[in-house]
Amino acid sequence: MFRRHRRLRKNSVIRDMVRETVLNRNDFIYPIFVTDGDNIKREIPSLDGNYHYSVDRLHEIVDEIKEAGVKSVIVFGLPEHKDELGSSAYAEDGIVQRGVRKLKELYPELFVITDVCMCEYTSHGHCGIIHDNEVDNDETLKYIAEIALSHAKAGADMVAPSDMMDGRVSAIRKKLDENGYKNVSIMAYSAKYCSAFYGPFREAANSAPKFGNRKSYQMDPANVREAMLEIEDDIEEGADIVMVKPALPYLDVIRLARDKFDYPLAAYNVSGEFAMVKAAAKAGLIDERAVAMEMLTSIKRAGAGMIITYYAVDICRWLKEEM
Ligand code: PBG
Numbered sequence: 414m415f416r417r418h419r420r421l422r423k424n425s426v427i428r429d430m431v432r433e434t435v436l437n438r439n440d441f442i443y444p445i446f447v448t449d450g451d452n453i454k455r456e457i458p459s460l461d462g463n464y465h466y467s468v469d470r471l472h473e474i475v476d477e478i479k480e481a482g483v484k485s486v487i488v489f490g491l492p493e494h495k496d497e498l499g500s501s502a503y504a505e506d507g508i509v510q511r512g513v514r515k516l517k518e519l520y521p522e523l524f525v526i527t528d529v530c531m532c533e534y535t536s537h538g539h540c541g542i543i544h545d546n547e548v549d550n551d552e553t554l555k556y557i558a559e560i561a562l563s564h565a566k567a568g569a570d571m572v573a574p575s576d577m578m579d580g581r582v583s584a585i586r587k588k589l590d591e592n593g594y595k596n597v598s599i600m601a602y603s604a605k606y607c608s609a610f611y612g613p614f615r616e617a618a619n620s621a622p623k624f625g626n627r628k629s630y631q632m633d634p635a636n637v638r639e640a641m642l643e644i645e646d647d648i649e650e651g652a653d654i655v656m657v658k659p660a661l662p663y664l665d666v667i668r669l670a671r672d673k674f675d676y677p678l679a680a681y682n683v684s685g686e687f688a689m690v691k692a693a694a695k696a697g698l699i700d701e702r703a704v705a706m707e708m709l710t711s712i713k714r715a716g717a718g719m720i721i722t723y724y725a726v727d728i729c730r731w732l733k734e735e736m
């Protein structure tokens with residue numbers, strides 16, 4: 414005797430019925446890059462099909478998002494001005510702050526998340542304040558909290574610290590609460606690895622470090638127990654959602670986090686993961702749509718309840734077609 418597994422694969426009705434993991438448009442968060450300047454819609458060479466938008470042209474991507482049925486975005490900024498202290502990151506009229514106001518004006522129901530970090534705004538490209546050639550953790554916390562507050566003031570629904578300083582979640586929570594933003598939530602990039610998969614993003618956001626690397630603050634790709642400690646601390650400090658990033662090379666970390674913590678879990682399907690699929694598709698090696706679907710299904714199957722991906726708009730369109 415043997416079990417006939419193939420009975421439940423006989424046709425699409427029964428396959429659909431026994432499917433364990435189903436993607437839907439609630440799962441996806443789309444990254445948006447807002448740039449200083451006017452009348453700009455500039456293709457991002459490293460992220461095929463994604464663009465830099467100036468505030469006055471944000472409506473173009475908002476229309477696409479609406480049409481596809483994407484419900485949530487994460488905003489990144491490309492400022493004109495960079496300095497040692499990343500001052501345009503927390504300026505009231507900074508690029509993210511203006512972008513968020515515009516997004517909320519164009520589409521009030523859109524759930525707007527902001528990436529809270531300093532690397533796009535500092536002249537040295539590191540995620541914090543430099544003292545003696547090192548990123549000073551505790552000094553940086555003051556700035557990170559100010560950035561988060563300025564995003565909340567602009568209308569962000571959720572802030573997402575990606576700097577990897579210790580104690581940032583409690584610093585942000587305290588700052589938001591003291592200023593009357595108790596209902597602005599925090600999605601912490603908790604287990605953020607020092608990954609080579611961020612290359613295309615750093616080109617897109619012009620945020621590569623000018624000296625050294627990020628190994629003294631982002632996690633070692635070899636570690637998984639440490640990731641659980643990072644997540645545990647962020648939960649204790651008041652994060653509402655915790656994240657593992659990147660996604661595809663870290664599915665084991667996602668699965669362990671899912672099993673260990675009864676907490677909302679996000680994963681970031683990062684730029685390098687996206688770019689690899691795009692490049693292979695362009696070379697005619699794979700079926701882009703099928704591979705993208707499979708990749709995102711595997712991230713959800715591993716345990717991520719929500720996924721940040723440059724495929725969000727495409728995926729939501731494809732899911733609509735399948736309905
Ligand atoms: C900012 C930040 C990065 C990413 C998200 N937020 C880059 C980095 O840490 O260098 C990467 C996203 C991606 O690769 O898609 N710190």
